[in-house]
């Protein structure tokens with residue numbers, strides 16, 4: 045008897061009898077549940093909850109590489125940390141569609157045994173490759189690549205009778221990577237950092253290192269050296285990136301450095317490619333995977349290195365289902381499999397900075413930008429004195445600098461983290477703000493698409509001619525700027541400038557994003573207007589001016605991470621200026637130039653900022669010094685949601701027992717999404733209390749009525 049974990053929404057494992065031939069821990073199996081079959085993983089000894097005569101039998105062991113003990117342990121600990129059911133966590137690791145579908149049939153070649161005396165060098169090389177592979181049938185492309193010849197050589201050998209063509213179910217393999225294709229001379233800082241990481245890898249023990257350095261200081265070059273070392277040691281490597289930083293430019297750069305394309309994993313990768321990568325990772329046949337957060341769940345066989353680039357990025361946190369943070373879980377996975385973890389950022393998260401200060405993580409600093417590039421000058425523009433007319437957002441001082449860039453043939457970037465035309469549409473007759481029917485959110489006008497769009501649920505409707513509330517015609521006006529509206533102002537101010545707006549609505553596809561980045565890189569535009577899409581990674585050599593239109597946006601609202609996020613985002617955007625020889629300038633428009641966060645940005649006083657921010661969080665008992673969990677209760681029936689949430693707080697004894705504070709229930713900051721009312725309970729506890737255990741004990745006492753959902757978010761990025 046064994047226990048089997050499936051992805052069915054149950055509490056845990058189910059017991060099964062073992063079929064003939066046995067089943068070992070980690071085996072992927074097919075088991076009956078009710079009237080259907082489910083895929084599962086043999087998780088351990090049976091638990092004995094079911095009487096022996098009621099036990100059912102495992103149907104079959106599936107032809108997949110068994111799940112490694114390391115992976116099982118990772119999933120268990122992730123489930124415990126995030127207070128999530130194991131089946132939901134298993135789903136993360138197996139949700140690749142069609143992992144059971146056999147690979148496609150393709151033409152492969154094997155040796156016939158007939159070997160003429162005389163063979164050309166090229167042909168001989170192909171034969172040798174096959175011999176070295178023990179005669180395993182191989183595709184023409186692979187043979188040609190490994191032998192360094194063209195595929196016609198393989199075809200020629202077939203004609204000759206030395207090779208035979210067959211059909212086989214095999215995946216195309218990934219190109220062999222490394223050693224470093226393109227050698228570059230590292231600076232002293234870089235060399236020291238790279239050597240440190242290489243020696244960590246050599247020890248084969250777990251460690252985590254914060255790699256900190258301003259944008260352009262060569263962090264990527266340094267961690268690619270570490271990747272190459274991992275590959276040299278025969279280990280697999282994983283580089284996690286925020287999805288929007290996973291551009292072709294980045295992948296080309298990796299390919300250029302390592303001599304081949306890595307495996308790539310993100311939401312737009314098609315099903316057959318996912319299946320291939322999932323299986324190859326498990327068979328140890330892909331050396332490097334570059335991917336978005338869910339790549340962390342690939343079943344690597346021999347993982348030696350995990351890099352989390354832009355580690356502070358909030359997109360590493362999954363905000364639905366299992367609320368995990370891929371950065372933290374990367375560290376967990378590395379610690380379980382004895383791998384080296386590298387967290388790379390110009391503006392690390394406070395958590396990581398504190399862990400480095402506490403010596404839990406190593407820390408490496410790259411001090412300067414590479415080459416002659418220097419950090420841009422940073423200045424504020426006091427918008428209280430700018431005296432702008434209505435519906436204008438570009439101050440005279442900023443406009444002047446843009447004009448100067450235009451006359452010098454350099455580029456400017458205007459940063460405004462607001463998609464669409466105007467964040468708010470208001471009726472001048474009745475004061476009504478046009479809202480979404482299903483959400484507690486305003487509809488945002490998108491003039492480019494001539495629609496009002498809800499940024500919560502995506503609902504769209506035409507811009508109405510008359511007010512939906514009072515019916516008066518022609519009184520609806522847009523209020524406030526979005527990037528599209530800013531574009532109008534820019535066109536107005538700078539007649540002949542070439543303008544590019546970079547915003548996800550306008551760009552649409554990864555393809556057009558790539559084209560747009562190319563355009564800007566080549567200098568094919570003068571002024572870029574962008575949302576946070578432009579904040580990351582791109583290297584625009586002609587760009588020497590960054591204007592932050594509204595530096596204060598992120599500082600409003602009571603979110604405990606507001607300061608940190610603003611600091612990171614503005615520093616990052618400012619870092620786009622002056623990445624080549626020309627000196628850059630970043631101008632921050634603000635109504636509160638004396639605000640400590642803005643002062644810290646201007647002074648480029650990173651350490652000062654973190655010291656102050658850490659002190660403040662410590663006093664407040666906020667993460668990482670205390671623990672938060674945000675619990676959202678949602679449902680279609682508002683009364684039921686309130687009742688349920690209230691009852692949950694009454695039953696919160698297990699939480700009080702660890703001295704936790706429980707706040708709420710209160711309407712969540714977004715009190716309705718997609719027609720579901722949302723209430724929030726906040727739990728706050730000291731750092732060294734059994735937080736998760738208490739939450740689990742509490743959860744066990746709760747009976748959620750049908751139609752009401754509860755989701756637990758440990759370490760919330762924001763209060764939802």
Ligand code: ADP
Nearest residue numbers: 228229230231258259260261262263264265414
């Ligand atoms: P970061 O990841 O810190 O933003 P990058 O690794 O992208 O920095 O480096 C910035 C630019 O400088 C890249 O174009 C990179 O190729 C180049 N660069 C960095 N270090 C070196 C070096 N030692 N030799 C040559 N080019 C370098």
Ligand code: ZN
Nearest residue numbers: 480483498501
């Ligand atoms: Zn909506």
